[in-house]
Amino acid sequence: MLDSLTQHHPKNAPWKRVFVTASNAFREVLRERILYLIGVYALVLIVSLRILPPLSAGAHPKIFLDLALASMEILTLFVAAFVSTRSLEKEIQQRTLLVLISKPISRAELLFGKFLGLWGVLLAALVVMTLLAIGVAALGGISMALGSLLLSLLFLALKLAILTAAALLFAAFTSSLLAAFFTLxxxxxxxxxxxxxxxxxxxxxxxxxxxxxxxxxxxxxxxxLNLKNEAVYGLTTLPDVGSLLLDGLYGIVYAVVLLALAIAIFQRRQL
Known part of the structure; x- marks a missing residue:
């Protein structure tokens, strides 16, 4: 990471520094055995597909989709809460940040890049989990309203952006464990x-x-930002377009505000 940041002069490449930080944060989280969560998710889907039909009196398609979305949210929530906070604290404890900030990269660029990398991992996990859910549902003969499902996942991505920014905000002034519980x-x-x-x-x-x-x-x-019920019951239950746009804008603004606060606090932190 250090070599990547110093190969090009920083004064004319701020976004390159952010990109390098984001890509390294992305790879770092993948090394945290995050892929095991995908395996857990696949196991939940397969088991639920086997046990729900005889127990749900014909309602198993909706229960399966509801369980798939709820499991997706819970698993990514724990990644946002625990992995995000640990990522920042680990760099502080290993004194990596002291080396980085002595290089031509600002703390704001560093934290913004880390946010993008962490959020990118969550987005990638959502994509993989969605494909798994669609595949397992197809094996079980369960149809999905893809339009409302994708919209629900888009709003879940905004929710995860808020939680990732919040995790970094808390990690900027407290320990990773406390920051994780604050995020939860x-x-x-x-x-x-x-x-x-x-x-x-x-x-x-x-x-x-x-x-x-x-x-x-x-x-x-x-x-x-919760559209799980709408994803289960289809597009006919969705709010109007104006409400969806306002809710989406609300999520974006809130994530930006939290990230700005995290950067402001992190810039004043003694390392």
Whole structure:
């Protein structure tokens, strides 16, 4: 990585430095035995295909697809939470970053490149898992609404961008283990922030309503990026195009804000 970064003068190649950092982060994560998760996912699909039909009274196609999407999200969530945070901490502990920042590469470029590499691994995992799900479903005679499925995966990719940026944000100021648990907590709270806001509206407590409103405004509303039910039941259940565009823009903006905060904190961190 160091050789790649120093082969070209940095002042006229910022995006090359970002690309080199991203590609190295991508390869680094692949060495973390990430491919084992693909094997686990394939096993879940095959086992579910065998046990669901006799237990679900004809509803196994929808249950299979729901399980396939839920498993995909959970597995990639753990990669975003644990691998992303460990990747940054490992470079700090091994003093690799001290060497890198003495080279002509800024901390912002370094963190942005690492984000792209980590997110790239998650996107690649989504592609492989999707192909596996489609293949196993075809073997079981299960049809899929590919349009709504792909749209659901696109929004899942945005959700993973938010979680990857959040993981790097937390890793920029705390240990990898704490950062991973903070990321998991953000995922849980983000999926229920809208429910929490609605609960606050039904309770006769101004304090709870205020807390619920603040949490809703601060935490990402990840339920806006959840289209698993729509993928199961098809395009007819999708929100209108305007709502989809706004939700997609929301995901992009939130990921950018988290990444910007991560870069700002990381630039001030003493290494």
């Amino acid at each position: 907590g953000l995922y849980v709270m983000g999926n229920f922030s809208q429910d929490l806001l609605q609960l606050g509206d039904t309770l006769d407590s101004s304090l709870f309503q205020t807390v619920a409103t603040v949490l809703y405004l601060v935490l990402p509303d990840l339920s806006r």
